[in-house]
Amino acid sequence: MLKTKEVEFNYDNQMFFKFQNIDLNSNENLLIIGESGVGKTTLMHLLAGLLKSNSGSIKLFDKELNQMSSYQLDSFRKNNIGIVFQRPHFVNSLTVKENLQLAQYIANKNDNTRIESILKNLNIFEKSNKKTNQLSQGEKQRVSIALAIVNSPKLILADEPTSSLDDNNCSKVIKLLKKQATDFGAQLIVITHDSRLKKHFKKSIEL
Amino acid sequence: MNIFKLSIKNIFNKPLSSSISLALLVLGVGIISLLLQLNTLIKDQMDNNLRGIDMVVGAKGSPLQLILSSVYHIDSPTGNISLAEAETISNNRMVGSSIKILYGDNYKGFRIVGAEKKFIELYKGVIKEGKDWDNPYEVLVGSKVYEKLKINLGDELISSHGLRETGQSHDEGTFKVVGLLKPSNSVIDQLIITSPQSVWDIHETHDHDEHENENEHEHENEHDNREITAMLIKFKSPMNIIQFPRQINENTNLQAAVPSYEISRLFKLFGFGIETLSYLAYLIIIVSGFSLFINLFNSMRERKYEMALIRTLGASRFQLSTMIIFESLVLTISGFILGLLFSRFGVMFVSSLMEESINYNLNSLKILNEEYWLLGLSVLIGVVSSLIPAIQVYKMNISKILADA
Numbered sequence: 385m386l387k388t389k390e391v392e393f394n395y396d397n398q399m400f401f402k403f404q405n406i407d408l409n410s411n412e413n414l415l416i417i418g419e420s421g422v423g424k425t426t427l428m429h430l431l432a433g434l435l436k437s438n439s440g441s442i443k444l445f446d447k448e449l450n451q452m453s454s455y456q457l458d459s460f461r462k463n464n465i466g467i468v469f470q471r472p473h474f475v476n477s478l479t480v481k482e483n484l485q486l487a488q489y490i491a492n493k494n495d496n497t498r499i500e501s502i503l504k505n506l507n508i509f510e511k512s513n514k515k516t517n518q519l520s521q522g523e524k525q526r527v528s529i530a531l532a533i534v535n536s537p538k539l540i541l542a543d544e545p546t547s548s549l550d551d552n553n554c555s556k557v558i559k560l561l562k563k564q565a566t567d568f569g570a571q572l573i574v575i576t577h578d579s580r581l582k583k584h585f586k587k588s589i590e591l
Numbered sequence: 592m593n594i595f596k597l598s599i600k601n602i603f604n605k606p607l608s609s610s611i612s613l614a615l616l617v618l619g620v621g622i623i624s625l626l627l628q629l630n631t632l633i634k635d636q637m638d639n640n641l642r643g644i645d646m647v648v649g650a651k652g653s654p655l656q657l658i659l660s661s662v663y664h665i666d667s668p669t670g671n672i673s674l675a676e677a678e679t680i681s682n683n684r685m686v687g688s689s690i691k692i693l694y695g696d697n698y699k700g701f702r703i704v705g706a707e708k709k710f711i712e713l714y715k716g717v718i719k720e721g722k723d724w725d726n727p728y729e730v731l732v733g734s735k736v737y738e739k740l741k742i743n744l745g746d747e748l749i750s751s752h753g754l755r756e757t758g759q760s761h762d763e764g765t766f767k768v769v770g771l772l773k774p775s776n777s778v779i780d781q782l783i784i785t786s787p788q789s790v791w792d793i794h795e796t797h798d799h800d801e802h803e804n805e806n807e808h809e810h811e812n813e814h815d816n817r818e819i820t821a822m823l824i825k826f827k828s829p830m831n832i833i834q835f836p837r838q839i840n841e842n843t844n845l846q847a848a849v850p851s852y853e854i855s856r857l858f859k860l861f862g863f864g865i866e867t868l869s870y871l872a873y874l875i876i877i878v879s880g881f882s883l884f885i886n887l888f889n890s891m892r893e894r895k896y897e898m899a900l901i902r903t904l905g906a907s908r909f910q911l912s913t914m915i916i917f918e919s920l921v922l923t924i925s926g927f928i929l930g931l932l933f934s935r936f937g938v939m940f941v942s943s944l945m946e947e948s949i950n951y952n953l954n955s956l957k958i959l960n961e962e963y964w965l966l967g968l969s970v971l972i973g974v975v976s977s978l979i980p981a982i983q984v985y986k987m988n989i990s991k992i993l994a995d996a
Contacts, residue, residue, distance in 0.1 A: 462905020477604030
């Protein structure tokens with residue numbers, strides 16, 4: 385499902401990253417763990433098609449990301465990948481529900497029952513009509529998970545989802561992410577420096 | 592949810608900064624549109640009432656005043672002229688037709704004009720109810736007068752001396768309403784019209800009262816002493832307009848004025864003020880464009896994570912740029928619409944003021960061609976001021992923004 389080979393990336397010839405190869409089968413989740421500064425976020429952006437590598441190959445769902453145009457990457461992303469960011473971002477002028485509707489609109493979908501079922505599953509259905517800046521930190525995180533899965537992606541990429549959480553909440557969030565991935569039939573790749581997560585994944589690589 | 596809805600939500604999310612740009616644009620568009628409307632309406636009204644009157648003859652004084660009083664009925668007359676002298680002019684071979692009019696009285700602020708029947712034909716006046724006058728002291732009443740004063744057929748009107756409401760009243764001067772005129776969209780709508788004889792008679796008695804003990808023999812030469820206020824003249828040939836007025840002004844103690852010339856002079860004076868004001872208004876529109884630009888530019892910075900999020904959700908660069916341009920266009924187009932509304936209220940307000948003071952009204956609310964240009968200008972301002980922010984969003988490096996978070 386995901387196969388990377390000799391992926392290299394450098395920012396303006398200043399920082400140079402060479403990533404180890406990844407080979408992930410369907411129905412497997414993956415933990416990518418590494419210290420700060422080893423290029424975790426860069427790798428995630430490469431996998432999400434937000435950046436293009438300088439050399440090597442990234443094959444995701446049998447598509448070679450390096451050969452796609454920016455427009456094709458946008459389109460590939462909206463159909464296949466959901467992203468959970470370290471710090472949740474939303475469109476502030478919209479309510480929780482409208483944020484999810486916007487995500488659906490971008491992917492040419494319109495399915496309010498799915499939005500309802502996701503929000504209920506994440507236990508934030510009663511916040512549907514709240515503006516996102518009225519939410520607590522935990523609620524924001526759950527809404528950002530909802531945004532990542534609303535378009536039924538085949539792959540969920542999560543960037544440091546637990547770094548700022550205590551042990552109790554850390555374990556809650558990662559369980560929630562895994563449950564959502566299983567419930568909605570997606571694979572999960574978590575990129576983090578948080579070694580507490582190791583016990584939750586069968587497969588992990590260290591950068 | 593779609594990009595257009597999102598644009599509108601974004602505008603309402605920042606009501607304060609959006610409304611400043613909007614207010615400036617409304618003001619700019621409103622002022623220009625108001626000036627255009629008033630200019631056109633007044634010009635139309637003026638042209639409409641000109642009715643091919645080539646020349647007006649009256650007492651010496653300001654030519655503009657003569658025109659305003661005897662063609663538009665909005666200023667005091669320059670004085671009276673003798674009937675005999677007027678008749679000499681109307682008998683001149685260059686004169687095609689002439690209409691004598693007399694002033695002197697008003698009824699509750701509306702002018703009573705003594706005029707030959709040709710006067711009503713000139714303005715295409717049609718009697719709605721009743722009949723034409725046959726005898727002195729019988730009057731026809733214009734539509735605005737009877738509507739406003741609720742005058743009915745057969746009513747008796749007691750006139751006051753002079754052209755203003757406060758004049759001394761003639762108890763003897765009781766006019767009888769014999770006819771009501773249909774609205775003609777011309778000056779006769781705001782006039783009360785009677786035969787010249789009525790006006791002569793009423794002032795005869797009036798003067799008589801005042802000078803009871805003097806000059807009884809005046810009555811013997813009655814015909815020679817009769818006066819009129821002005822005479823409206825059409826020439827046989829348009830060529831005469833150059834020569835004839837000058838002859839009158841130089842060789843008689845009467846004054847001849849050419850309405851079309853005086854009115855264009857008036858509009859030149861007006862025009863200067865209108866032009867200055869519209870430059871100011873265009874300046875306001877440009878400032879509104881700047882304010883819009885600064886608005887969008889700042890909101891781009893505040894919303895960069897939001898933009899990055901939308902991109903990661905799979906929206907294309909183009910969709911995001913469209914959203915920015917939409918936001919700007921929604922503001923400028925609503926600014927244009929509100930500006931037009933503003934100007935229409937302005938026209939109504941000015942019209943009600945004018946109606947009170949000079950019984951003119953201006954109630955045409957159609958969209959002028961120049962206003963379509965204003966729409967074009969508003970759209971242009973919307974596009975231009977959002978161009979740089981839109982390009983910025985287009986070039987945005989989402990990976991970098993997200994990594995900095």
